[in-house]
Amino acid sequence: MPELPEVETVRRRLLTCLPGLVVRDVVVNDPLVSAQSEAELRALLAGRRIAGLRRRxxxxxxxxxxxEGAPGGAPGPGGGPTTAVIHLRMTGQLLFRPAPADRPPRFIWRLDPRTDLAFRDVRRFGRLWAFDPSAEHEFFARMGPEPFGDAFSVAYLRRALEGRRAPLKSFLLDQRRIAGVGNIYADEALFRARLHPLRAAGSVGSREARRLREALLETLQAGIDHEGSSVESFVDPAGQRGSFQEILSVYQRTGEPCRVCGETVRRLEVGGRGTHYCPVCQPRRGGMVRGSRRLRGSPVPPRGGKPPDGAPPRG
Ligand SMILES: [Zn+2]
Known part of the structure; x- marks a missing residue:
């Protein structure tokens, strides 16, 4: 699933070819791709020149x-500027000048000079929105800080972790706490930080929080430097695969030796997500959460002998 480094890779690639082009028409082949109709999307996008690409x-x-040429560039569907937002979700691919394929893309932006930006998406969870730029703030209102932004400081992370009973793995995936982290980079960052995925987020101390922040930034930057992970279907807008999957430490390496200590990489489920870790490099410490079916029957009592939420132990 595309995460921050993959979307950033798409953005950087599209920056080399999209700005300056005009959206001539919008074709929606799969109405589920947007809550807006093809006609609404056309009204908001067609005739407009692409000015820039950002990521959140x-x-x-x-x-x-x-x-262009609209009276005074009136706002909204009347002809004013538009913000379009695309979420690739599981398998979305934005392809510039796409090669012909059997299955039609879910949507196409026909561009001037004549070329296409096509959205292919086998699993069909990807989404497109278009709205007046004034609505952007509200759209992203609940999203946590960008990892590479100033707001994602050690102090912020400590505050965000404080008192949380969720396992660290689930904490990292929560877009309200940190924007852009998904399953691959969460597992890799926890390995790099030497923190067990089932540690209760609130049990993480200040030195560990600092380590976690650094590990997250290093892991995400490595993902960007390798132009994303093509563990599954990810390709950039030119159809090229990334290479971060070649240097994964734990993600989808269950049963293989840890690259640091040689111990076998394990897998468990945390919040329904496959989670990969090294039991030696990421030892169990105080404040563990029992979040896995596999651990049931062999619970490790958190520090103080009480579950972190103070609730009676579950059978
Ligand atoms: Zn190890």
């Missing part, structure tokens, strides 16, 4: 200027 968490943002 796992969302790609396309800035489009007012319809």
């Amino acid at each position: 968490g796992k969302y790609l943002i396309v800035d489009l200027g007012a319809v």
Whole structure:
């Protein structure tokens, strides 16, 4: 599933070819791709020049200027600037000048000079939105800070972790706490930080929080440097695969030796998500959460002998 490094890779690639092009038409082949109709999307996108591309968490943002020649560039569907947002979700691929394929893309932006930006998405969870730029703040209102932004400080992370009973793995996946982290980079960052995925988020001390922040930034940066992970279907807009999957430490390496200590990489489920870790490099410490079916029957009591939420132990 595309996470921050994959979406950033898509953004950087599209930056080399999209800005300056005009959206001539919008074709929606799969109405489930947007809550808006093809006609609404056309009204908000067609005739507008692509001005820039940004990213927020796992969302790609396309800035489009007012319809050229429109009276005063009136706002909204009348011809003003538009913000388009695309979420790739599981298998979305944005392809510039796509090669012909059997299955039609879920949507196509026909561009001027003549070329296409096509959205292919086998699992069909990806989404497209288009709205007046004034609505952007509200759209992202609940999203946590960008990992590479100033707001994602050690102090912020400590505050966000404080008192949380959720396992660290689930904490990292929560887009309200940190934007852009998904399953691959969460597992890899926890390995790099030497923190067990089932540690209660609130049990993480200040030195560990600092380590976790650094590990997250290093892991995400490595993902960007390798142009994303093509563990499954990820490709960039030119159809090229990333290479971060070649240097994964734990993610989907169950049963293989840890690259650091040689111990066998294990897998468990945390919050329904497959989670990969090294039991030696990421030892159990105080404040563990029992979040896995596999651990049932062999619970490790957290520090103080009480579950972190103070609730009676579950059978
Ligand atoms: Zn290890």
